[in-house]
Structure formats: structure tokens, C-alpha cells
Amino acid sequence: MAKKRIVIALGHNALGTNLPEQKAAIGPTAQVIADFIQTGWQVAVVHSNAPQVGMIHTAMNELCQNHPEEGYTPAPMSVCSAMSQGYIGYDLQNGIRSALLKRGIYKPVSTILTQVTADPYDESFYNPVKKVGRMMNAEEAQIQEARGNHVTEIPGKGFQRIVSAPRPVAIVEIDAIRALLDADQVVISCGGGGIPVMEQGTKLKGASAVIEKDYTAAKLADMLDASTLLILTARDQMEADGK
Numbered sequence: 314m315a316k317k318r319i320v321i322a323l324g325h326n327a328l329g330t331n332l333p334e335q336k337a338a339i340g341p342t343a344q345v346i347a348d349f350i351q352t353g354w355q356v357a358v359v360h361s362n363a364p365q366v367g368m369i370h371t372a373m374n375e376l377c378q379n380h381p382e383e384g385y386t387p388a389p390m391s392v393c394s395a396m397s398q399g400y401i402g403y404d405l406q407n408g409i410r411s412a413l414l415k416r417g418i419y420k421p422v423s424t425i426l427t428q429v430t431a432d433p434y435d436e437s438f439y440n441p442v443k444k445v446g447r448m449m450n451a452e453e454a455q456i457q458e459a460r461g462n463h464v465t466e467i468p469g470k471g472f473q474r475i476v477s478a479p480r481p482v483a484i485v486e487i488d489a490i491r492a493l494l495d496a497d498q499v500v501i502s503c504g505g506g507g508i509p510v511m512e513q514g515t516k517l518k519g520a521s522a523v524i525e526k527d528y529t530a531a532k533l534a535d536m537l538d539a540s541t542l543l544i545l546t547a548r549d550q551m552e553a554d555g556k
Contacts, residue, residue: 316355318494319541321346322530323360327545328401335365335404342545343408346499351416355494357537358405359530362397362505363445366523369393370474371447387460390445390476391508391519398426398504405501413499422499428485428517429507429524429532435479443478443523462521477522481507481529485517487536494537503529 327342328335349356373388388396402424410422441463449457454464454472464472484490484503493500506524510517527544534542 316353318355318537318539319349319543320357320530320534320539322527322544324545325361328360339404339408343412346409347412356499357494358501359503359526360401361526362401365397365401366393366505367445369396370445389519390521394505394508395426401504402501409499420499423493424501425486425489427502427507428510429529430482431479431509431511431520432482433511437477437479441475441477443476444473445476446474448473478525479522481524481532484533503533
């Protein structure tokens with residue numbers, strides 16, 4: 314009989330917002346995931362990355378601004394997303410592996426850096442709303458706009474960069490994710506909704522965007538024929554928007 318398959322999407326409360334919080338939060342989260350695995354589920358994990366990708370984006374920009382003599386260049390959002398997938402996945406896979414070993418379960422846990430394609434004509438590219446990075450003053454905001462980035466004013470606080478939040482079209486590494494699940498391994502993928510990319514012939518070009526992890530988790534569950542999609546969130550109730 315085929316094993317039950319579940320996609321678990323982890324929100325901020327399941328991960329924390331900085332490195333110490335992340336390490337502390339992953340322990341209990343890993344136990345919940347281990348419960349599903351112990352009862353015979355095949356598990357694919359998706360996680361948020363909003364605080365982490367904002368931190369990385371800010372750090373990279375600060376590095377370039379404060380050390381111009383070194384010739385550093387700002388990291389695009391797609392690269393920051395890839396970085397966040399790597400270090401969150403690192404903590405998650407070690408936490409889940411440890412939780413399984415303590416139960417006598419020997420099962421590989423892997424993180425896949427996952428790219429997700431976006432439609433270049435998605436309406437969000439014409440109306441960016443997703444806030445990322447630290448608060449800026451007016452002068453810093455003008456510099457960002459001169460680079461072609463979008464900023465918005467936060468009343469009483471300053472300015473903040475905003476990027477698009479397109480819907481996911483396809484998961485590039487879906488075959489690798491499916492192969493690992495078929496081999497009864499635990500997979501961490503589509504972190505932060507995936508690294509947003511757009512197809513340009515045979516190439517994939519990173520997009521200045523953030524894809525919502527819940528939409529990508531739903532896409533992943535559909536492409537994996539998962540029987541269950543579990544979204545761990547701080548909200549008591551959620552409503553679909555019909556899209």
C-alpha cells in the first residue's frame with residue numbers, strides 16, 4: 314500500500330526570526346515532523362524566510378555601502394533567497410535528523426535549493442507590495458530608487474524597499490524532490506516560497522521578488538499528489554481568497 318504523503322509549511326513561529334530563535338524553535342518543530350514520519354508519512358517540508366531574507370539583504374547592502382574600496386556588489390533578492398534556503402535548511406535538516414535518531418529512525422533528510430518560476434506578466438510586477446529589509450531615511454530611499462528599486466514610505470518610521478510577490482507557476486526541481494520522496498526520504502524544499510526565477514530561453518534569470526510560501530506549498534502538494542497540506546501558522550483560522 315502506498316504511503317501517505319504530506320507537505321508541511323512552517324511559518325515564522327515554527328522557525329523564529331533570528332539565528333538564536335531559529336535554533337531554539339526548530340527543536341519542538343522537528344519533534345512534530347518526526348511524529349508524522351514515525352507514523353508512516355512521507356514528509357516534504359516548506360518553510361518561510363521573510364525575516365531571514367530581509368536580514369541577509371540588509372547585511373549585503375550594508376557591506377557594499379560601508380566598504381566601497383573592496384568592490385563588493387549588492388546581492389539581488391534571488392541570491393538572498395538562495396542563501397536563506399541554505400542556512401535555514403541546514404538547521405532544519407539537522408534538527409529533524411536528530412529527532413529521528415533519538416527515536417531509532419534512520420532516514421536521510423535533505424535540503425534542495427529550489428527555484429520557482431514566475432510569470433513575467435504577473436500583475437504583482439506592476440504593483441510591488443512585499444516589504445523587505447530595514448527601515449531607511451529619505452536619502453537612502455533615493456539611492457535605492459536610483460538603482461531601479463521600489464520603496465514605500467512607512468508613516469512615522471521612514472522608508473522601506475518593496476518587491477513583487479508573484480504567484481508560483483512551476484517548481485524547477487520537482488523531479489528531484491519527487492525522487493527523494495519516492496525513496497522514502499525527508500525533503501526540505503521551496504524555502505521561502507522558492508527562489509523566484511523567470512525563464513529566458515534555456516536560462517533561468519533571478520527575479521526581484523518574493524513568492525509567498527503558502528502558495529508554493531500548495532503547488533508542491535498538488536505536484537506531489539500529497540494527500541495533506543499542513544500550514545503551521547499563528548492564526549486561529551484562515552480563509553481562501555478564491556485564487
